[in-house]
Amino acid sequence: MKKFILLCLSIAFTWGLSAQETTVKKTTRKVKAKTEKVADKTEAALEKGAKKTKTKTKEVAEKAEKTAKKVEAKTAKVAKETGAKIDKTAKKVKTKAGALTEKNDAKVKTTPKKAAKKTKETPSNEKAPKVADRVTGEYNGKKVYTGPRGGRYYINSNGNKTYIQE
DSSP states (O other), rough: OOOHHHHHHHHHHHHHHHHHHHHHHHHHHHHHHHHHHHHHHHHHHHHHHHHHHHHHHHHHHHHHHHHHHHHHHHHHHHHHHHHHHHHHHHHHHHHHHHOOOOOOOOHHHHHHHHHHHHHHHHHHHOOOOOOOOOEEEEEETEEEEHHHHHHHHEOOOTOOOOEEEE
């Protein structure tokens, strides 16, 4: 009798285990199928996205090339225009400079004659030109000058001579 009970229990136990295995197998098959479908869909979406990005990047690259060519053309045009303007102004400056030098040359030629006339008119009893003063030291952070007759002075902030008494 014990053997019979053990046999029944073992059959019931194995039957319960086998039933669980079939439901697990079924659910794993379903899950596998669903994941394969999802994987296929994501691959298709990625391929579409990759194709779209490739075409968009090509379009963007083409647009960038076109704009670069336009910019180069415009800069070349502007460079030509400014070069022409610079040449024109250089020519104008050269002609004006030439005219000014001619005027100055004419003035220089006439000034010696005028200077000769002035020397004839001035009296001959003028004094000889003054001798430049010498720097002989420092006083309160300023240079001290000595004049031709021995007077010592410095130049103050107003630009006037201030004599130093010894």
